[in-house]
Amino acid sequence: MSDRRMSNAITRPRRGMALEVVLLMLVMFSVIVLAGLSAVTTISRTSNADYHGARATYAAEGGADDVMSQLDAAMQDGIISGEDLANIQSPVVSGYRMTQATRTTGVPVSRTITSGPFSGLYSLNQPIDIEVTARDTSGNRATAVLSVNAQTIPLFQFGVFYEGDLEIHPGATMNFAGWVHTNGNLYLSSDDVRFQSNLTTPDSVFWQRKDSNNRLYGVHINNAAGTAVALRFDSRSLSDPLFKTRSQQDFDGRLMSRAHGVKPLKLPLPSNTPAVTLVEPRVAGDNSMVQDVKMAWKADWHITLDASVFTAYTAADSNTMKANFCTFLTQERSAGLALPSAAMCARIFKPRLDAFYEGREDNRVGSTLAIIRPDLIDIHLDTLRLWSDSAPAARAPRIIYINVINDNVADTRRDFVAVRLRQGAQLPRSRVAADTGGLTIATARPVYVLGNFNTIVWRPAAIIADAITFLSQPPNPNMDARTSWPSATRCTGSSAGWCDVNQQAADMNTARSTNVNAAILAGHSATPNDFMRVGGSQPYGGGLENFPRFLENWSGATHHYTGSLVSMFTSRYALGLWGSGVGGQYYSPPTRQWSFDVNFRFPERLPPGTPSVGTVLQTAFRPLY
Structure with missing residues (x-):
């Protein structure tokens, strides 16, 4: 064989081997490319799934926030009910099917609030879980659980609580101990x-x-x-x-x-129902929510005064008028509790026609000087206490409500009908010896408090009214003793201290230092417009320092007050603005020693029928996988 043939024989196999290598490389490259494409596809699919999963999670979280806002709105009436939970609507998020399950967890518990703006107060706490699930059309799903706490807070544990704007501008030195809150x-x-x-x-x-x-x-x-x-x-x-x-x-x-993040605190009333409903009389059409708030429905002693008594007798404060006064009262008591006899009723409740000059209310007749004198139902609390304490289990009152009908609305000067509490230094005992007891007196009319109140044996007490005016301690040296009080407080002479007879013209009675221990809830006089919004000076409503009202010359005298100052509305009967009486000089301010009653920090020491307000606080959030 020649050398050429030998060379060709050797070369041909090498060429075939190269082709095989190339083909092998092409196959391997194709595998690599396919693997890469598969990895890219997998990554793409994973990223897409993560993307859609994240969107579902955000939808669930947003849905939980939506349900939280519904709960918050429901709590604006002060309480979360089973009906509120049943009415929660599933949130709506475009592209997702949303479901929710909102449920209470456990029973309400009274405890101190430990987080949020109201930390340190106590409330009735109802834990609630909000579970929201979001699903898209591709089957992606996410669930979020939001835990919240519905807090129902008794109003009288605030030192000051206002529904509207709160102005605090005292001229004299004022130190105040107690939580101050306003919804405005x-x-x-x-x-x-x-x-x-x-x-x-x-x-x-x-x-x-x-x-x-x-x-x-x-x-x-x-x-x-x-x-x-x-x-x-x-x-x-x-x-x-x-x-x-x-x-x-x-x-x-x-x-x-x-x-x-402070939220408003509202009474548990239906939507668009004003807070003044709390003091209004009973109405047959009141639903259960309104009945739970109105003091008139809570009362265990409901009194209706027919104000025509003040025009039925020609001789003011005649003995005949006094003897027949209780025939103008309609009294109801709950659960078989006793009513006083006719003779005892006449000693507890007495009329007082044109009782004294009301300097603050003179502004209602413009510049014309007219003597404004309220017609009063005087409640002699010492007599009531003696009657009640003789058989407390059957007689002791907890909430007294006074309604007034048939007043002459065309002649508000003559029929400025109001309630006066007198001889209230010691309140009735409770029905059960182990109970703290207490007394709440409520009316839609103005109330005057004469002299020391709840100072001998402390009991939980509240006065709820259209407006509340403090009249100073009468001049009798032992006025807290029942036997020392003169008839109708018509004391004479120039001694300091409240006397009806000394307050009969446009001058100021000289006040004596006085002590009051009670929560008060009443209307206030609001400054009508905001200077910063409308410009120009506005009539001043009086602010917190004049929320409890005064009519005397308190210069050199001290008004000691311990309790809770609450205003949920503006006054509707006692319409006089602070400083707007005749010449604006119908009183001079006392030294105000005002403080919160720390007894109200304990639920069992709150006055009977204490109103409550509510808020919702988020406590935890977690996704479910």
């Missing part, structure tokens, strides 16, 4: 006012008066260490985040506004 704006300006506890509003804090362009530099708020720190900022000067930071820096967060 908070206006603070004074030469010397000091707050020893928290101040909260779901709206704004203004370091200025509402009625004029005036700011004073004596507002102080205690920090957590009890050190008084001057207020030097408000909701106008700082944005919400900066307001929150500055409040923490200056007061340890004890001044809280919308910046802190």
Whole structure:
């Protein structure tokens, strides 16, 4: 064989082997490409699944927030009921089928609030779980669980509670111990006012008066260490985040506004039902929710006064009028409780026609001087106590409600019908010896409190009315003793202390220092417009310092008050604005020693029928996988 043939024989196999290698490489490359494509597809599918899963999670979380807002709206009436939970609507999110299950977990428990703006108060707590599931059309699904706490808070554990704007501008020094809350704006300006506890509003804090362009530099708020720190900022000067930071820096967060997530606290009433409903008379059509709030339905002693008694007799305060007064009263008691006899009724309840000059109310007749004198139903609490204490199990009252009918609305000067509480230094015992007991007196009319109230043996007490005026301690040296009181308090002479006969013209009776221990819930006189919004000075409603009203010259006298100051509405019968009586000089202010009654920090020591308000607080959030 020649060398060429040998060479060709050797070369041909090598060429075939190269082809095989190329083919093998092509196959391997194809496998790599396919694997890469598969990986890309897998990654794409995984990313797509993660994307859609994340969207479903966000939808579930958003749905939980929607249900939370529905609960929050339901709680605006102060309570969460089974009906509220049944009426929760499943949230709507485009592209998802949403389902929700909202349910209570356990029974309501009374305990101290430990988180949120109202931390430190106590409430009836109802834990609730909100479970929301979101599913899209591709089968992606996510579930979120939101845990919330529905808190029902008794009103009288606040030192001050206002439904509308709250103005605090005392001229005289004022120190106040107790939580201050308003559902409106908070206006603070004074030469010397000091707050020893928290101040909260779901709206704004203004370091200025509402009625004029005036700011004073004596507002102080205690920090957590009890050190008084001057207020030097408000909701106008700082944005919400900066307001929150500055409040923490200056007061340890004890001044809280919308910046802190504070929410309004509302009575448990149907939507668009005004808070003044709480004091209104019974109406046959009142539903169960309204009945649970109205003091007239809560009362175990319901009294209806026919005001025509004040025009039925020509001789004012005649013995005949007094003897027949109880025939103008319709009295009802619940659960078989006893009513006083006719003779005892005449000793407990007495009429007082044109009782005294009411300087604050003179503004209702303009510039014409007219003597405004209220017609009163005087309730002699010492006589009531002696009658009740002789058989407390059958007689002791807890809530007394006084309704007034047939007053002459065309002649409000003559028929300014009101209630006066007198000789109330010691209140009736409870029906059960082991019970703290207590007494709440309520009416839609103005109330006057004469002399010391609830000062001998402390009991939970409340006065709920259209307006509340404190009349000073009469001049009798032992006035707390029943036998020392003169008839109708018509004491004579120039001694200091309240006397009806000395308050019969446009001058001021000289007051004596007086002590009152009771929660009060009443209407107030509001400054009609906000200076900052409308410009120009506005008539001042009187603010917190004049919420309990006065009619005397209190210069040199001290008004000691311990309780809870609550206003849920503006007055509808006692319409006189602060400082608007004849010449604006119908009283001079006392030294105000006012403080919160720390007894009200315990549920068992609250006055009978204490109203409650509510809010909802988120406590936890978790996704379910």
